Amino acid sequence: MRDLYPFLYSGDPGSGAGGGLGDVLDDVRRSTVDKANEIVALRRLVLERDGARMASCAERMAEVFRAGGRLFTFGNGGSSTDAQDVAALFLNPGRDARPLPALALTTDVAVVTALSNDVGFEVAFARQLAAFGRPGDIAFGLSTSGNSVNLIRAFEEAMRRGMLTVGMAGYTGGQMAGLEGLDHLFVVPSPSVHRIQEAQTTVFHVLWELIQEAL
Structure with a gap:
């Protein structure tokens, strides 16, 4: 252990001045x-800021599911993983909740890479919505910056198809905040990508719980 992390063992661990293990652990705590x-x-x-809008969004999403609509989720990087988490939560919620039709557009590597290579990464989600989306379905996109071009294009395609659009962003919302016609947008006001994604996770779990109650 000392060979791998010698800086942890430098100085007197309890001195508070030598930068030893005790000081490092105190800093971590x-x-x-x-x-x-x-x-x-x-x-x-x-x-406090968006609670009422979450309830309104959840009720609208519940109406979509009652009518046989489906949920399509998408995002990039860590938000791609969160998009998959959303789809899994709705589709496989456990024994005591109602499973709902949901698909993450980030999971088929062949489709995403084919579209990105042959056309452009900006259409990786929009083309899938063009193929699968129907009026009354839900397009659910997550971003930390709010500036992802492929999300903007996906939302524009979803709006053309009469889908319900739900976006999540951080900072001040980026381009998503200026996107006309977006039905619901939840912005986490933080400059930290980590805190944004943690708060977004809370938001979509709250939406899921409210939808389950509404159904």
Whole structure:
């Protein structure tokens, strides 16, 4: 262990001045507490600001599912993983909840890479919505910046097809905040990608719970 991480064992661990293991662990503890407090405060802020809009969005999504509509999710990078989490949550919620039709547009590597290679990455989700989307379905896109071109194109395609559109972004919303016709947008006001994604996870779990109650 000392060979792998010699900096942890430098100086006197308990001296507070030598930068030893004790000081490093103290810094880690303080950082962990600070981050936990930060995300709790951010989640509270989002709930206070957007709670009523979450309820409205959930009711509208529940109406879509009652009518036989489907949920399509998408995002890039870490948001791609979150999009898959959303789809899995709706489709496989456990024994005591109602499964709902949901598909993540990020999971088929052959389709995503074919569209990206042959046409352009900006259409990786829009082309899939053009093929699968129907009026009354849901397009659910997640981004930390709100500036992902392929999400903007996907939302534009979804709106052309009469789909319900739900977006999540961070910072101040980016281009998604200026996208005319977007039905619902939830912006997490933070400059930290990590805190944004953590709060977005809370938002879509709240939406799911409200939808289950509505159904």
